[in-house]
Amino acid sequence: MEITKQEVEKVAKLARLAxxxxxxxxxxxxxNQIVAYVQKLKTxxxxxxxxxxxxxxxxxxxxxxxxxxxxxxxxALGNAPDAEAHCFRVPKIIQES
Numbered sequence: 001m002e003i004t005k006q007e008v009e010k011v012a013k014l015a016r017l018a019x020x021x022x023x024x025x026x027x028x029x030x031x032n033q034i035v036a037y038v039q040k041l042k043t044x045x046x047x048x049x050x051x052x053x054x055x056x057x058x059x060x061x062x063x064x065x066x067x068x069x070x071x072x073x074x075x076a077l078g079n080a081p082d083a084e085a086h087c088f089r090v091p092k093i094i095q096e097s
Contacts, residue, residue, distance in 0.1 A: 003031040 005028045012019045019027070073086055082089040 001035055003028055003035065 005024050008028045077083040
């Protein structure tokens with residue numbers, strides 16, 4: 001299977017990408033190299049090989065969620081420069097027209 005310059009141009013047009021003739025030729029060549037490599041990989045037998053999500057054997061380390069005590073309202077607002085009605089008060093930044 002060969003990817004032609006016309007196919008690259010078609011995909012670029014669909015993606016609304018402007019490409020020069022040199023870029024089109026380069027991408028066509030690079031995509032053909034990728035396809036050739038995938039075809040080469042297809043020749044190898046993967047019979048009996050376990051599927052993996054990572055080859056490094058890494059796993060995510062999760063801890064169980066634990067509810068911990070949080071700051072009281074007084075502590076949370078303690079260092080606020082201005083507070084009003086149990087909330088932080090900040091300067092208005094949006095002006096109505």
